[in-house]
Amino acid sequence: MNCPKCNADLVKKYYKGMIEVDSCPNCRGMWLDFNELDKLEDVVFDDDTHKGSLVHFQSNTNFPCPQCGSGLEEFQYRLYDLKLDYCAENSHGFWLDAGEDERVMTFMRQRAADIQRKVDAETTWKQTLKEMHLFLVKKKK
Numbered sequence: 636m637n638c639p640k641c642n643a644d645l646v647k648k649y650y651k652g653m654i655e656v657d658s659c660p661n662c663r664g665m666w667l668d669f670n671e672l673d674k675l676e677d678v679v680f681d682d683d684t685h686k687g688s689l690v691h692f693q694s695n696t697n698f699p700c701p702q703c704g705s706g707l708e709e710f711q712y713r714l715y716d717l718k719l720d721y722c723a724e725n726s727h728g729f730w731l732d733a734g735e736d737e738r739v740m741t742f743m744r745q746r747a748a749d750i751q752r753k754v755d756a757e758t759t760w761k762q763t764l765k766e767m768h769l770f771l772v773k774k775k776k
């Protein structure tokens with residue numbers, strides 16, 4: 636598979652001990668496929684993360700899905716002011732640009748500090764991934 640952004644060959648990598656992702660050695664972005672995301676089933680949701688409409692659809696892009704080549708659609712994950720691309724055509728997965736996952740982690744750590752609660756950033760990140768996954772799967776049906 637090739638990187639949708641720079642066309643380099645994607646390399647399999649185990650992400651934070653959770654799931655396998657296809658990462659780009661050139662631009663450092665990564666592709667999270669939906670089958671891998673299904674493995675995050677054990678995740679228990681934090682009630683706070685479920686309030687309101689968290690995902691807004693934005694627009695089509697010219698970036699091709701690494702699995703089917705159809706144009707990725709960009710959406711915005713409101714809680715973290717994060718823009719992601721996903722395969723709208725066949726729900727293959729979604730793309731994170733370099734550093735976007737770290738931005739989410741930083742944001743979550745700040746938020747945990749604000750509400751004075753101890754939150755494991757990796758667990759919360761897992762919840763975030765799972766939530767986006769569920770949302771996109773639901774939209775598809």
Ligand SMILES: [Zn+2]
Pocket residue numbers: 638639640641642643659660661662663664
């Ligand atoms: Zn790339």
Ligand SMILES: [Zn+2]
Pocket residue numbers: 700701702703704705722724725726727728
């Ligand atoms: Zn696709």
